[in-house]
Amino acid sequence: MAETRDNRSTAEGIWSLRRLPEMDEVQFTQWQTLLERRTGITLSSGRRSFLETNLGIRMREIGCDSYQAYYEQIVSGADAIMEWAILVDRLTVQETRFFRDPDAFRFVSDFVLTRPREQLKRRPLEAWSVGCSSGEEPYTLAMILNECMAQLALPPLFGVTGSDISKPAIERARKGVFNTRKLAGVNDDLKARYFQPAERNAVAMTESIRERVCFTQLNVLDLNEAPMHGMSIIFCQNLLIYFRRWRRREIVKRLAERLAPGGLLVLGQGELTDWQPPGLQRVPSEHVLAWIKRQTDEE
Numbered sequence: 001m002a003e004t005r006d007n008r009s010t011a012e013g014i015w016s017l018r019r020l021p022e023m024d025e026v027q028f029t030q031w032q033t034l035l036e037r038r039t040g041i042t043l044s045s046g047r048r049s050f051l052e053t054n055l056g057i058r059m060r061e062i063g064c065d066s067y068q069a070y071y072e073q074i075v076s077g078a079d080a081i082m083e084w085a086i087l088v089d090r091l092t093v094q095e096t097r098f099f100r101d102p103d104a105f106r107f108v109s110d111f112v113l114t115r116p117r118e119q120l121k122r123r124p125l126e127a128w129s130v131g132c133s134s135g136e137e138p139y140t141l142a143m144i145l146n147e148c149m150a151q152l153a154l155p156p157l158f159g160v161t162g163s164d165i166s167k168p169a170i171e172r173a174r175k176g177v178f179n180t181r182k183l184a185g186v187n188d189d190l191k192a193r194y195f196q197p198a199e200r201n202a203v204a205m206t207e208s209i210r211e212r213v214c215f216t217q218l219n220v221l222d223l224n225e226a227p228m229h230g231m232s233i234i235f236c237q238n239l240l241i242y243f244r245r246w247r248r249r250e251i252v253k254r255l256a257e258r259l260a261p262g263g264l265l266v267l268g269q270g271e272l273t274d275w276q277p278p279g280l281q282r283v284p285s286e287h288v289l290a291w292i293k294r295q296t297d298e299e
Helices: 002-016 025-039 045-062 067-076 080-092 102-113 117-122 136-151 167-175 188-194 220-225 245-257
Strands: 125-130 158-164 177-179 195-198 202-205 213-217 231-236 259-267 280-282 289-293
Touching (some): 025 045, 025 067, 045 067, 067 080, 080 167, 102 136, 102 231, 102 259, 136 158, 136 188, 136 231, 158 167, 167 213, 188 195, 231 245
Parallel strands (some): 125 231
Antiparallel strands (some): 177 202, 195 202, 259 289, 280 289
């Protein structure tokens, strides 16, 4: 029996190193269609190798030797829901870090600091990070809002919501523990105030910030069902680039509907061109793509 196990282990080890066959056009189109239908994400033909690599890694992990067999497992297998969640995490979670776009975060800080103090005292700020991945962006927003409240001598009346399609990413974000390399863009004062040592070369967000941030799994194709409304700030960067132009407009339109009057929407540079979202006024800036929701005379 021990010999049988050893032989099987050796065979599996050899197989796991074997190069998978290239994905043909029909298979690539099949996967393209599935991804776009379920997530809205569009993979161009130039990203076939990206798809092959990520599918291949997962297929080796579970011992699947053909793209078609894995496709059928994803669509109708006994563990299809769980397997789909794992694959989505592999295909959508991108490298991120704290203060990834310094210009945009400075813009958010200026936006808050120029609000009337009475308005901030009367209504807590609600920020939303869309496509938050493993949580660096919403925690950055929380740090910025906390710094603003302190500068204005106001209590920390704010909350931040992070949403992402990937359940594993959301679970990692909730833990609030990060490798120290993710802090490259954080200055020493903020590191001292908002991070504490954790195990294995990691740091953890302080409880004062973690208690201000919540996370939820959300597919941006389902924004019409999202519970977020009356948001003061919506931050959506490095997400729209994965969608077709018409779908980008639809997503931004839905996000605008969830802004409070006078609320701020921040996108990534170049993610939306030649279109003016209804009900929003573009903020003049060379470095940040942002809009303010117009207020009516009654508001």
